[in-house]
Amino acid sequence: MTKSANLVTSITVEINAPASLVWEVLTDLDNYKHWNSFCFSARCGMQINDLVEMLTRHPDTGETWPVNEYLVACEPELLLSWEQRPVPENKDAARRDQYVEALDANRCTYFTTDQFLGINADTIMAEHGAWVKKAFDQVARDLKKRAEALQAERSAMHA
Secondary structure, rough: OOOOOOEEEOEEEEEEHHHHHHHHHOOOHHHHHOOOOOOEEEOOOOOOOOEEEEEEEOOOOOEEEEEEEEEEEEOOEEEEEEOOEEEEEEOOOEEEEEEEEEEEEEEEEEEEEEEEEEEOOHHHHHHHHHHHHHHHHHHHHHHHHHHHHHHHHHHHOOO
């Protein structure tokens, strides 16, 4: 991926759980409320071009708002992406990519990006980039905590 002035990239976390389990957490939208402090509600049929209806929370103010985007990539255990498309009443556009990479059978990494696009990209980055980065860093930490807790539970059940 090329670096862009309007690209927000989260921290990369190493997760002590298989990529399959991390993928399970990422695609279990009904349970976002239990672990995702930024996007605490999400609904989608999980088919390409399906609407992704989300409720998000500003990491500093706690303000919440709805966000509607479209699923554009769903490559199991590798990539989950959705994008905001410009419409006549709102020219904003962006694409969010979430990356999972297996390190071995029991560990993987995760990070996410948001590429601001369209005519307002520079303004959006200037006004929102810093808090989006903060929110995405927290999502990475939240995902790590959730996946590792589930891994520990499942390991204990099989011990």
